[in-house]
Every structure is written in C-alpha cells, then in structure tokens.
Amino acid sequence: MAASYFLGVDGGGTKTEFVLTDQAGTVLATHQGGPSYYIQIGFEGLHHLLAEGVSAVLKKVGATTADIDYAFFGLPAYGEDSSAQTFLDVIPEAVLGHHRYACGNDMICGWAGSLGGRDGINIVAGTGSIGYGERQGIAARGGGWGEVFSDEGSAHWIAIQGLNVFSRMGDGRLPKGPLYEIFMTELDLKHDLDVCGYVFGREGHGPSRDKIAALSKLVARACVQGDTEAKRIFDRAGYELALIIDAIRVSLGFTGEEEVPLSYSGGVFRGEGLILEPLKRYLSALYPRYSLVTPVMSPSLGAALYAARLAGTLAKVSQ
CATH class of the missing domain: 3.30.420.40 (ATPase, nucleotide binding domain)
Structure with missing residues (x-):
C-alpha cells in the first residue's frame, strides 16, 4: 500500500510553516515559506506560496499530493471577510488536486499545538x-x-x-x-x-x-x-x-x-x-x-494534528 500522510499548514503575517507527518504523528518533513496574509500578498500570491510549500515538503519524502490523506490549512484572516471566503476555500484544491482538506483561521493551529487538541x-x-x-x-x-x-x-x-x-x-x-x-x-x-x-x-x-x-x-x-x-x-x-x-x-x-x-x-x-x-x-x-x-507542540505540528482529527471525524461520519 502507498504511504499516506497528514499535512499541516500554519500561516501567518511573517512566515508560513508546512509540516508533513505519517499516520503515527511522526514529523517527516518541514518547510518554511513567507507570509500567507492574503490581504498583503493577494490570492495569486497565496496560491503560489502554498503550491511551493506543499511541493517542497512532499519532495523531501518522495511523495505526491495524492499521498496526502488529509490536510489542514490555517490561514491568517480566514473567516473575516465573506467575499474572500470562496477564494480561500478553493485555493488548496488547486494545489492538492483533491478535496481531502479543510481551511480555517490560523488561530486553530496555535490552539491545537499548544494544548495538544485538549479543551x-x-x-x-x-x-x-x-x-x-x-x-x-x-x-x-x-x-x-x-x-x-x-x-x-x-x-x-x-x-x-x-x-x-x-x-x-x-x-x-x-x-x-x-x-x-x-x-x-x-x-x-x-x-x-x-x-x-x-x-x-x-x-x-x-x-x-x-x-x-x-x-x-x-x-x-x-x-x-x-x-x-x-x-x-x-x-x-x-x-x-x-x-x-x-x-x-x-x-x-x-x-x-x-x-x-x-x-x-x-x-x-x-x-x-x-x-x-x-x-x-x-x-x-x-x-x-x-x-x-x-505549549505542547508548535502551531504547525498542531495543524497536522488537527488534520488527523478531521480525517478521523470524517471517516466516522461516512461509516
């Protein structure tokens, strides 16, 4: 069977962290890119940044986007402008080529990482x-x-x-x-x-x-x-x-x-x-x-943890 991974993306106004883990949560590859604040870099700039970062972490393990079981993209200012929401939600699809992902505000990455997903x-x-x-x-x-x-x-x-x-x-x-x-x-x-x-x-x-x-x-x-x-x-x-x-x-x-x-x-x-x-x-x-x-772990690893949680939740719903 082909390997499968969880991808966590922790965006920010200064830098964006990409983390790829295996099913056990072991970090296999990381990459750091520039700011992912779409108000500052635009939608095209965000698309380019995410595509470059995803490609970089996958290249380190010899994988493709098809090998990503689920991904979570934590983006700054997400959810704060309804007119921008449609664009932000579809950019990861253009990068991954599939729908196995979710987007949210980068605040979720900080919470999931610092508290390990606990209340x-x-x-x-x-x-x-x-x-x-x-x-x-x-x-x-x-x-x-x-x-x-x-x-x-x-x-x-x-x-x-x-x-x-x-x-x-x-x-x-x-x-x-x-x-x-x-x-x-x-x-x-x-x-x-x-x-x-x-x-x-x-x-x-x-x-x-x-x-x-x-x-x-x-x-x-x-x-x-x-x-x-x-x-x-x-x-x-x-x-x-x-x-x-x-x-x-x-x-x-x-x-x-x-x-x-x-x-x-x-x-x-x-x-x-x-x-x-x-x-x-x-x-x-x-x-x-x-x-x-x-903090238990970094926000970027928290994003990968959240991706794994979402994958498990979706699997239960589909059963």
Whole structure:
C-alpha cells in the first residue's frame, strides 16, 4: 500500500510553516515559506506560496499530493471577510488536486499545538493577535480584528505604540529614554523626523505589516534596558491579551471553580517574562483558576494534528 500522510499548514503575517507527518504523528518533513496574509500578498500570491510549500515538503519524502490523506490549512484572516471566503476555500484544491482538506483561521493551529487538541484556550501574539478556545465541542474566538483598529498586544501593536513613544520623546512630550536611541540607531535615522520616511515610505509606500511588527523587538530591547515607557507598553499588552482570553472563557462557559487550561503561541512570547509577567498578573485579577501551561507542540505540528482529527471525524461520519 502507498504511504499516506497528514499535512499541516500554519500561516501567518511573517512566515508560513508546512509540516508533513505519517499516520503515527511522526514529523517527516518541514518547510518554511513567507507570509500567507492574503490581504498583503493577494490570492495569486497565496496560491503560489502554498503550491511551493506543499511541493517542497512532499519532495523531501518522495511523495505526491495524492499521498496526502488529509490536510489542514490555517490561514491568517480566514473567516473575516465573506467575499474572500470562496477564494480561500478553493485555493488548496488547486494545489492538492483533491478535496481531502479543510481551511480555517490560523488561530486553530496555535490552539491545537499548544494544548495538544485538549479543551482550553490559546492566545496568539505574533504579527497580529487573536485568541481561540474549545470546550465540550463549543468553540469561541476573541480579538483578531486586524491591525488598523485591533490586534492589541501583538507585535504590530507593540511596534506602533513604540513608534508613538519615539515621536513623543522626539518632540519633548516625553523625556528621552533608551527607546529613543535604540530607534535612532537601528533605523539609521539622521534626524528623528526621518522615521516618517521609514514608516510612510520614501517612494509612496512604507514597510509591510511584518516589517513594522519587527520593530517590536526594539521596544523589547528598550524594556530590558529599563525604559519606563517601553515597560508600560508591555504591561498594557499583557492587559489587552488578558481581556481577550477572559472574553473567550466567558463565551465557553468556564465558571466558578473550574480550571481553565491556557497556553500561548506567537513571536511576542519569545520575550517570555516581558509579556508573561503582566499577562499572569492581569489574568489572576480576572479569574483565579487559569492554568498557564507551556505549549505542547508548535502551531504547525498542531495543524497536522488537527488534520488527523478531521480525517478521523470524517471517516466516522461516512461509516
């Protein structure tokens, strides 16, 4: 019999991870591609990205798309625009050549990976931010409305707050702290007002969403160096993420003395204490029974796990 595989695709605003596993869940091949945020790269760009990534992981094991038993594509912004839904749902078919797949928001990958598919909540703070949880077959999400007016606590949000602080330090509304010099040096600015050229673009277009989000690392560095305003940004980020989590808890019906398994994923959490410390503090004030656990596996492996779960569910339905 020909080998069969599960494919997990964890999309994001900065990178997209592809994972191919066997039926036992053993990782056989991985591949990393660029951002799969269709609002940024377009539908054609997404098609090309997915085709390239799927081809890359299959090539490593000498397989074809026909060998994929089931796949799950976790895509950023999926489910947030009805007019785009039809296009997003059929792009994987063009890549795989069959219907053995499902699409969903990339928040599902984070949840499935961090909690191993168990009931509970996962909070994502990467380029954007979003929370997702499941309990007794009920699902709920919170946040994730996009960087223009939401995505609180995300890398993009932290970067924007940092740029705001930089501007205030530049014109004297705030005293200059470490953040000011870090931005001046790392962005190679001759004058602080040159940051406008960096953000708004010298040729009619500025940096992409993920490039702006990358500036959150400068805010984190300033925080480590004792910048008071940078610390306030991370404190507020923890507060905003806590609000998202607690709204999901209420939607899922966790009440009273019931423990709520909670995990996390996304690049902002690489700062560990910078974000986890305020997050824990605000969570304990909202609900004392959160149980914060280290992620069990990566979101990309979580996507493959979810694909296997969906395959099993569909098999039972067809019997």
